[in-house]
Amino acid sequence: MNGKVYLVGSGIGNINYLTLRAYNLLSQAEVLIYDALVDNNLLNLVPDNCLIINVGKRGGQPSTKQNKINYLLINYCSQGKQVVRLKSGNPIIFGRINEEIKALQEANCNYELVPGISSALAAPLLTGIPLTDKENSHCFTVLTGHQPDLLDWETLAKIDTLVILMGTRNLETIVNKLISHERSPDEPIAIIQNSGSEQEKVYIGTLKTIIEQVSGLSLSPAIIVIGNVVNLRYMSSSSPLPLAQKTILITRAKEQSSQFSLLLQQQGAKTIEMPALEILPPSSWDQLDLAIETLSSFDWLILTSANGVNFFFQRLKELGKDIRLLGNIKIAVVGKKTASCLQQYHLTPDFIPPNFIADQLIDHFPESLKHQKILFPRVETGGREILVKELQKQEANIIEVPAYQSGCPDKIDAQAWEALQNKQINIITFASSKTVTNFYKLLQKALNTSSKVDILSLLDNVCLASIGPQTSKTCHELLDRVDLEAKEYTLEGLTKELVQYFSRG
Known part of the structure; x- marks a missing residue:
């Protein structure tokens, strides 16, 4: 593949005013070379394996020489890389872009100019x-x-x-x-x-x-x-956006944060993503593989998370099977996000419980559960047991199999930690009980203390926002409080509740 350099304007530094073209290029970048005055949140848009280079051109401060920047652009382009050169504002307005274009032309490098909104x-x-x-x-x-x-x-x-x-x-x-x-x-x-x-x-x-x-x-x-x-x-x-001037810390698995960030940013918030979950394959595929081999013997497949959906279907594909094996099996899912993820595999769930919570799956199940053989691919450890116990009470034959693991990162994200220490966070969101637990563990490790008082002092005047009752319960157990809880237990519902909460002043 031929390399190419994209000379991209990042706008005024706020991710909310980034162009769609720039967003798409960042999400596919192999190398990112960026200036000062670029919103750090933009760095979270690039893939995990993207090489990120700060050339920090800022008046009055030490910065990378222009000929060095030119060399970096040409070098990585020549290696066949997709390079994003991210500049503040609009790259053609006082951005020294002519020097970089001339260097690229002389080196026969492909390039494209992508406009940004000028601060002027x-x-x-x-x-x-x-x-x-x-x-x-x-x-x-x-x-x-x-x-x-x-x-x-x-x-x-x-x-x-x-x-x-x-x-x-x-x-x-x-x-x-x-x-x-x-x-x-x-x-x-x-x-x-x-x-x-x-x-x-x-x-x-x-x-x-x-x-x-x-x-x-x-x-x-x-x-x-x-x-x-x-x-x-x-x-x-004119009316400001309801979450303007609010900085929100999002605690989720890194690969799941961007959608929620976008929802909040559309309401004016600045977001910082703090990975509090690591999603990994199970320690062994044996149980899931055996279930897939006998898939035709099941009456129902229950999926309670997008992770469960993705790992189940990815494993199905890896074993050389296809979704036609599910032709006679009914599928129940918990949550809009899970249903949306399932639809990416061209399947529509047969049943979604009201309010998008697992606790209501039993009460509203569309048929008798007695003697139904049910496959439940789930997180390997730490999941809630109430659903399984209730299904067993109904005399269902439920087969639990580990489809993925959910662990705690080794250390807290540096940007999130700095913002917490400097009291720059207004709101922290929790989308599962496990994110609350892991957040607490990460603070303990960062502070090198088990003192609850020290941990809670970091959260003074910070609004703690929960996606639902079980997450709120864990907040009360570990953090002694929760300030708001979504009425609809989805990311959209949590966003809506935040908007209403802060609109009330």
Whole structure:
């Protein structure tokens, strides 16, 4: 396969404003070479085996030399790799993209430009400042304030609206240049720092007052908007997304986190994924293999998780069987996610209990369970036994077989741990009892303590959100509380409950 370099704009640094094309490329990347000002959550989108290289180009700080970056792009492309060169904003706006394109062309490397949303356009919009207005601004100019002495300030001073990138370090020079070229000292100015993030700050003033207002503050990264349109700051009064300014820690198996992250991000949240489960094959396939060999003898197949579905059908395929063996077997599943996963194998369940919970499977089973032979592929250890006991009470002949293992990672994710220590987490979500148990174990190990007081102190003022009753029970046992529980025991239901909870203020 021929290598290719994708020069991708990541937008303003917030994953919510990433283009779909960029999302898809990241999910398939073999090598990721990225700049500073890129949201760390984007790094979670790449495959586990992707090589990630930080070239950290940031003004005023040590960074990788451009010729070294060019070498990396050419080297990995020449090896046949799919390389994503992730740049902040739009790569063609003050992104030094020409140097990289020229190097790729000279090396005969395939490349593609993928646009991103420039902060020059997004930051004013998200702050509610229109860049054009029929009375106040017939045009605007985007410029860099990195080297103000090279600019034609006589001309710039006559333009209705100025949008300045990389200008905060030279703010005083910029202000003086404009005033000396007859721009009014009372001209409105806005400085938008960390646009689109929970650290966003907006400073509003005039050319006459702004220097004193921000004196002593570290403003980078920021966008400067100068012009009468600053006084028209109205669009930001529209209803914010309900989970805006919330950072949510998701505790799930890593390969299962992205869908839930997307649901939460669509409601404005910033998400950090903390793998609290490792999903692995069972210690032995013997029991499952024997069940598959005698599949035609079963009346029902019960599947209670997407993991159970995937491991069962993958093993079926590995043994050279196909789904036609299930032709005379009825299938019961617990949960929307499980049903959706089953449909990927072109099968529709015969029964789904109400409220998507296993406890109601017995009460609502569509036929008598007495003497029914039931195959139940499940987690090897640590699963709930109540379903099996209830089926046995109904005189069903239930055959349990291990289809996968669910274990605890060796250590806590570094980004999640840093965020917890720095009190940056507003909400922690738990989608199973086992994620609560493993989360607690990981905190014990990270803190090197068994003291419950020390562990719970990390969670002060953090909302603990549970997907359902059994998960809530484990939260109470280990964490002494749960703040909200989904009424519909699905990821969609948990998202809905979070939205309602925080909409109530």
